[in-house]
Amino acid sequence: MDVLRSIGITEPVIQFMLVNALLGLSIYLTLYTGMFSLANAGFMAIGAFAGVILTQTFDLPLAVGIAGGAALAGVLAIPVGLPVLRLRDIYLAIATIGFGEVVRILILNFDPLVSGIIGQRVTITGGALGIKGIPKLTETWHLVGFLIAVCYLIDRLHRSRFGRAMAAIRQDEKVAANMGINVVYVKNVVFVLSALLAGAAGAFSGHLTRIISPDGFGFAQAVNILAFAVLGGGASYFGPILGAVVLTGLPEVLRPVREYRGVVNGLILMLVIVYLPGGLISFFPTRRSLQRLRRRLFAPRPAPPA
Amino acid sequence: MKKWIWVFSLLALLTAPALVSAQMPTMESLIGADIRQTCPDPTNLPDTVTIGSLLTLTGGASVFGVSQQRGIQLAIAEINNSAFLGEGVTLEVIFEDSASDNNQAIAAMTKLVEEDRVIAVIGPTLSREAFSADPIAQDAGVVVLAVSNTANGITDMGDFIFRNSLPEASVIPGTVAGAVDQLGIRSAAIIYANDDDFTVSGANVFREAFEANGVTVVAEETYATGDVDFNAQLTNIIAQNPDALAISALAVEAVQIILQARAQGYQGVLMGGNGLNSPAVLQQTGADSEGLIVGAAWNIGSPNELSAAFKAAFENEYGNLPDQFAAQAYTGAWMIASAIRCADSTDSAAVRDALAALEMETPLGFFSFTEDRNPIHDPVVQVNRGGAFAVLGAE
Numbered sequence: 001m002d003v004l005r006s007i008g009i010t011e012p013v014i015q016f017m018l019v020n021a022l023l024g025l026s027i028y029l030t031l032y033t034g035m036f037s038l039a040n041a042g043f044m045a046i047g048a049f050a051g052v053i054l055t056q057t058f059d060l061p062l063a064v065g066i067a068g069g070a071a072l073a074g075v076l077a078i079p080v081g082l083p084v085l086r087l088r089d090i091y092l093a094i095a096t097i098g099f100g101e102v103v104r105i106l107i108l109n110f111d112p113l114v115s116g117i118i119g120q121r122v123t124i125t126g127g128a129l130g131i132k133g134i135p136k137l138t139e140t141w142h143l144v145g146f147l148i149a150v151c152y153l154i155d156r157l158h159r160s161r162f163g164r165a166m167a168a169i170r171q172d173e174k175v176a177a178n179m180g181i182n183v184v185y186v187k188n189v190v191f192v193l194s195a196l197l198a199g200a201a202g203a204f205s206g207h208l209t210r211i212i213s214p215d216g217f218g219f220a221q222a223v224n225i226l227a228f229a230v231l232g233g234g235a236s237y238f239g240p241i242l243g244a245v246v247l248t249g250l251p252e253v254l255r256p257v258r259e260y261r262g263v264v265n266g267l268i269l270m271l272v273i274v275y276l277p278g279g280l281i282s283f284f285p286t287r288r289s290l291q292r293l294r295r296r297l298f299a300p301r302p303a304p305p306a
Numbered sequence: 307m308k309k310w311i312w313v314f315s316l317l318a319l320l321t322a323p324a325l326v327s328a329q330m331p332t333m334e335s336l337i338g339a340d341i342r343q344t345c346p347d348p349t350n351l352p353d354t355v356t357i358g359s360l361l362t363l364t365g366g367a368s369v370f371g372v373s374q375q376r377g378i379q380l381a382i383a384e385i386n387n388s389a390f391l392g393e394g395v396t397l398e399v400i401f402e403d404s405a406s407d408n409n410q411a412i413a414a415m416t417k418l419v420e421e422d423r424v425i426a427v428i429g430p431t432l433s434r435e436a437f438s439a440d441p442i443a444q445d446a447g448v449v450v451l452a453v454s455n456t457a458n459g460i461t462d463m464g465d466f467i468f469r470n471s472l473p474e475a476s477v478i479p480g481t482v483a484g485a486v487d488q489l490g491i492r493s494a495a496i497i498y499a500n501d502d503d504f505t506v507s508g509a510n511v512f513r514e515a516f517e518a519n520g521v522t523v524v525a526e527e528t529y530a531t532g533d534v535d536f537n538a539q540l541t542n543i544i545a546q547n548p549d550a551l552a553i554s555a556l557a558v559e560a561v562q563i564i565l566q567a568r569a570q571g572y573q574g575v576l577m578g579g580n581g582l583n584s585p586a587v588l589q590q591t592g593a594d595s596e597g598l599i600v601g602a603a604w605n606i607g608s609p610n611e612l613s614a615a616f617k618a619a620f621e622n623e624y625g626n627l628p629d630q631f632a633a634q635a636y637t638g639a640w641m642i643a644s645a646i647r648c649a650d651s652t653d654s655a656a657v658r659d660a661l662a663a664l665e666m667e668t669p670l671g672f673f674s675f676t677e678d679r680n681p682i683h684d685p686v687v688q689v690n691r692g693g694a695f696a697v698l699g700a701e
Contacts (some may be wrong), residue, residue, distance in 0.1 A: 010416045012442075018408050024494040108501050132437045132459065211409050211437035213503065216408065250414050251405065261403065262364050 008252035010152060012208070013138060017248045018143035019205045024228030024240025026197035027148060031234055033190045034170035038222040039080065039096035042103035043073040043195040044202035045217035049107055051203025052131050053124065054247065062137040065204045066146075072193050073199025077086035085184070088173075100222050107214040132215025144160055145202070147241075150197065154237045166190060198225075200269040231272060233279020242280050324630050336615045337640050338390055340667050345648040348392045355391060357642055358400045358418035358565055360429035360439065370631050371431045374453060375401060377635035378428060380616075380623055385643045390651030397643055404430055408438040415439035419446045423475050425654045426451065426642050426661075427649055428635065433457035433503065440467050440688035448544035449645075449658050453638035456629055457503060461679040463522030467656055468679040470638050470670070472603040474508045477685045481577060482515035482552075489575055491549035493522045497539055497563060500528035508554035508579040516552075524548050529559070536563050540570050550575040556583055561590045568594040575599065583630060588693050598690040604633045605686045605695055606652065613669035637668045 004014075023040060030037045051069030054060050060068075084095045106113075110125040125131065157163045165186050168176040177183050206212045223248070232243020250268065254261045276282050285293070344483075359378055361371035378399060385397050400422050404416035412429050418424050419442055426449035430436050432454045438604050444464035451470035454520055485491060493688045494516050498509035509526075516523050524546040527539035540563070543551060549576055552562050560582045567576070577599040585606075588595055606617060606627060616636055620628040628636070645661035646652070663676045671683040688695040 005421060007412070008417060008421075010420060012409075012412045012416050017414070105501075111464075114698070128432070128499075128501045128506050129457075132434075133463075136441070209438050209442060210436055211408065211414065213434060225685060248409075252411060254416075254418075255402065255417070258401075259363065262405075 008255050009249055010252075013249060013252050015138065015140055015143060015208055015244045016205075017140075017144070017269070018026035018140070018147055019201050019208065020228055020244035020248050021147055021241040022143075022150065022201035023225045024232060024244040025154065026194045026201065027229045028234060028237055028240040029085070029190050029194045030156070031229055032170060033166040033187060034173065035085065035187060035191070036093045036094050037096045037191065037194070039077075039084075039191075039227060040198040040225045041219070041222035042096075043077065043198035044221070044225075045100075045103050045107060045214065046076060046098060047075045047199025048204075048206035048212050048217070049125055049131070050199070051105055052134055054207040055137065055207070056131065056134060057124075062142070062207060065137075066200050069203030069206075070196045072201035073202070074196040077195035079187045082257045085187045085191060097120045097219060097222065100219065104214045104218055107217075117291060125214070128213065128215070130196030130211055131206075132211040133212050134207060134208045134212070136210060138204050146154065146200070151237060151241075157235075162186065162189075169220070196265050225268070227269075231279055231294065233276075235278060235281050235283030236242075238284070239279050239281035246280060257268065260281075312518075321641065335386075337612050337668065338388075338644060338666070340679055341644040341647060342562070342580060344475070345644075345650075346498060348395070348650040349608045350650050351391055351395045351646070351652065351670075353394060353477075354396050354398050355646060355701050356398045356400060356422065356424050358402065358416065358422060358424035358427040360402050360404055360411060360427055360431075360435075362406045362431040365401040365404075366552070367406045370454060371403075372431075373631040373656055374431060374635035376620070376624055377628065377637075378639045379630035380620055380641070381639035383622050383623075383634045384619070385640065391562075391644055393528055394555070397646075399639075400424060404432075404435050405437075406432065406435075408435055411435035411439040412442065415442045419443050419448050424448065425646070425652050425657055428453055428456075428638050428642060433460060434462055434599050437463070440464070443467075443553050447660060448654050450644055450659070453634045457507060465679070466654070468661060468675060470641060470673065470681045470682055471634050472683070472685055474504075476681075477510050477601040477603060478508065478511040478579055479515040479518065480685045481579075481599060481687050482512065482521070484601075485575060485577055485599050486519045486521060488698060489550075491521060492634055493546075494549045494550040494552055495525035495526045495527070495543040495546060495548040496523060496552045496554065497527045497529070497536070497543065499531045499533075499556070499559065502531050502556070504552045505531075505556065505579075505581065507582070509552075512554060512579070518699075521550075525627070531556070531559070533559065536566050537570065540567050540572070543567075544570055544572050547575060550577055553578040553582060555581050556588050557584045559582075559585055564591045564595050564598070580630075585627075585629075585694075586671055588690055588695070592693070593643055595690050596692070599698060600688050600690075600695065602630060602686055602688055602695075603681075603683075607695065607697070608669070608686065610669075610671060612667055616669040633669050637670050637673070640668065641673070643656045 027040050047069035047194050050072040051065035054068045056064040087095050107125045111127050115121045164179045169183055176210055228243040229240040233239035250265055255265050361374050362368055365373045380518055382397055382399055391397055404411035404414055416668045418427055427443055428451050431454055436455045440450050440463050444466050450467045454471050455469050456473045460469055461528055496509050496512050499505040525543045527543055553560050582600045583602040645657050646665055649656040649660035676682055687698040690699040
């Protein structure tokens, strides 16, 4: 622990790493199914505001806030996903960026909107000021436990019939449909799962940063989340976690280089993208490459010609 | 042979700044003279006293953070050169960057408080960063002095959180009262960005101040940060023919609002909050902003002699004129040093008590804290006369 602290990885940094790992996993699910969606920052905002309002305004425990935030994001993902997921590739990306902006601007103007409907001035999301003075309820062990549970579920998902359908859709949507996979159903369910995860991560982060405002969940955040998955690598669910840990930790570790921090940070990321196109995860051996290695090491040598 | 020339020139380059600073004479500074009188030379301080400063040196708001860093560095050089904390005692500042990001502000504050064990922190630059990071220092009992946070509720976070930056709520009422007094306005309109906490709270204060001064608010219009065309909103406002138009905006949008309002033929009084307190706004709007009234915590043309000395020293050091952010940060560093001198201790709680009791002459004017650690000093009501801010009513 002390070694980590001395290089700038203090407990808050570890907590942000864990939250970002959840966000990385949420975009990993959609990418794994071949959907280039950037809606995660929007769902994160929904989860954060819903979660914080539940614990602050209604004085409910954190667990209810997390569950409520995740549930609201998941429910809203259904009407969003049904029309939007008919789009593919870059068109889907643009549509989901639009969704993120809609969420941000709705939260921004939520109070006047509601005030107009019920006829008296109310403060719910706080507009541009956001909600401040949120107690820090999220503990590291909450995040670790939640992340382990999510990893277990994703691992189970990959081995299930549904998980194989996800992979099939990524490889070729038309062939998958011909094989009898209900593509619309699978895509929408994955979109909801991804929104659930992002919503939970948002609710956790709202109770870490003590203040939430709509500008923290804009396009920049959507790109950050994508970067966790891209930099980490999509070969396994461990990739986005690794990406989140590195992208969150690197700026802190680099504090000693002072004003060159941004430059060094950017340079390292560039080198990773150029030289490790499979992401950071390609540093680590996969099961298959381990098998290959074992075979090469322990293979019976061909007998020397007599 | 060639190699040696390189090594020597490198050595010369490295030692040159050290030689220059070693030759700097010890001199008494103007600021802090009153504190030297009231508090004796400290005797209990270690050789190096370390404070922290959490500023946004990169990212969206870095223009403010860099200006603040310069103000603080200037103050620290003066404090050490004048042996303000006693002979042989050096005040050291650890600067940390928050990159305009709440999460990084939390991480940096944790590092300053838990790893570097500083006794006080100057910053953070943005109010939202303060709401994220200040509770960490409060929980650890480390003094935080905000030098630019103007949002409501900053010092409510705890008894270790101070600020020397006048909140909009203290500046704007004076601006409105001055304008009503001098120009006799009876009706007003407000235009503001509804997606920025700074401009929204500014607009709220304008609304209250107008009501308190018996001015009727006849129109309110909003826009989004980044907009460039304000003609629709201005048409609505001008249709109501208000005597004054209050602009709660950041500098970039303020310039366009002023230009477009005048282009539509608006003849009334223009007034603004801190966002308009920038020479760039006057430069880019030219004759259109003649008579623009802006409240501020500090004016570069202030007759205060400490302010004049600060302006000269800053220009001499950096080659450009200081802005209000630099002035407040410079003052903040001197206030922390004064509190350490008066406490004669590096114990954070003792420094906190000394800071709360501090009363001193500063470039911002005679300064003290309220019971709830907010600043007390007179704001200035400025008016644009021929492209430069002058103090309203003083001409």
